[in-house]
Amino acid sequence: MLTLENIKYSKNSNDIIKGISMKFEEGKVYGIVGNNGVGKSTIGYIIMGLSDYRVNEGEIFLNERNITDMPITDRAKNGISLLWQEPARFEGMSVKNYLMLNKKIKLKEVEKALDLVNLEPDKYLNRLVDKKLSGGERKKVEIASCVLLNPKFLIMDEPDSGIDIMSLDMIVKIIDYLKERGTGVIVITHRKEIAIKSEYSYLICAGKVFLEGKSDKIVKYYEKTCDTCGHINYAEEN
Amino acid sequence: MDIVKGYEEEFNQLVDIYEKNTEDKSLRNPAVATIIVSGNKVVGLNSVKGMHINSKVRGDGLVIIDVDIEDNTVIPIPVHLCTGFLKKQGEQILKFNYMIGNNVKVKFKSHCILTKVEKLHHYMESDMYIGKNSHVVYEDEHFHDERGGVFVETITKMKIDENGYFASKFYETKTRVGRINVVMDIELKDNAKANLESKIYGREDDIIDIKEILRLNGENSSGIATSTVFATDSTKAHVINEAYGNAPYSRGHIECNEIVKGEGVSVSTIPVLKVNNEKAELTHEASVGRIKQDQLETLMSKGLTEDEAAEFIVNGLLS
């Protein structure tokens, strides 16, 4: 169980996350939806523990253990990982080396993971994870990398962004695959096809959980309301 | 293989060190053209068809080596140049003159084995002419003593004739640098191409100077010069990349990446772009700074420590 309790985070005196509580279980899929700039990625970074995203208030628990001050590497070793919205580029590093993570992971497994994300191993193992990889290709490599880690909890920040429509099925497949293996998947997405894969969703607005519940309901509400909402008002009223 | 009489022992010592560092056994292979210099002596020479090597040692110790390759020669196996120094200290001055004919294809693999030297000034000056339509690759790898007493200077001047191609890789990443000064000055004629790449890893109080110059004098000539320096501890590094677009449709790109880690480092880079023809096009890219936080944290979110992540990133950059 991964729990956020009343998390607050501000940057340069901007309140970005204004008291958020969430609960995630292993082997289940969760959705985080909301308009641009409401704080979805920030929640992901906070869970991962990135250095710029130490919370001002609130606590994070992993199975009763308070991990609020735990460094990122230790969080990863305890089974939390993150698929970045815009994965970093690494000059000179081959896809093969990157995915094998300094020989921590076997080549056979790497090849299997590439197949899972629809990248032919023969074509991609020796490509570089640098600027020359297209946005979608880079994202797929990163999805493969996350799958290889076999995490207890994986935050997927817009796994579909930059990826062609044809690959939406692949992402849905990957989410199922992770779920079957017991990973708690937290998907941040703007896409309905992906959001409805989750059992439970959080609708974020202006740094707060505006609504939560069964995903189909949340997605319906989001589609109907948030498109036209000036949503900044919400935060100010509250 | 001609091992020069009386120098068998030095030959064997050098080749042993080389083989240990590289796991490459080709220095003893008679099918491989080789030039092996120990100190101020040429201890081994081996030529192949179409290639002529002459060496002489001047009274003051200057070693002069002429390498001529006939027109239309294709050398299938890389030519090995191995220079080493087995005494504790001294000076090694080398002058290489390359005359590479037209329609030649050749690759040189050069190694400097300076692993057992307390204090040495190694100076190597090369002049290379690359004939029309020829394709030349030059890889230079250095192995220096860990105590940092080696001072290497390699100065290369080159002319690439019409439609010729030259690529070079200069690597000093596996052992300590000491002090190094690399200068590459390349002149390109019509349709000639050059691709220069240097990668250096500085440790402790190493001093690194790199200067790469592309003179794009020929129409449609093009060149890329890339330098990557990883400066740790109190390394000092200074990189200058210059490109001169002197002819129509000449294109040049220079790039310098200096990654720093350590409080005492001091690095700088100066790009110089000068266009003397309105149809020439030059670009440059430079970055100086720490390893990017998002790169580190991406790997940390996979369970690597910050140090492991940094090493992993740098290994990629310098490989």
Ligand SMILES: Nc1ncnc2c1ncn2[C@@H]1O[C@H](COP(=O)(O)OP(=O)(O)OP(=O)(O)O)[C@@H](O)[C@H]1O
């Ligand atoms: N380092 C920072 N400094 C200042 N403001 C920041 C910083 N990082 C994020 N923000 C702000 O915090 C808010 C939330 O950003 P976040 O990236 O979490 O949004 P998001 O919901 O993921 O949006 P999107 O759908 O566009 O990805 C935004 O208004 C953003 O401008």
Ligand SMILES: [Mg+2]
């Ligand atoms: Mg986002």
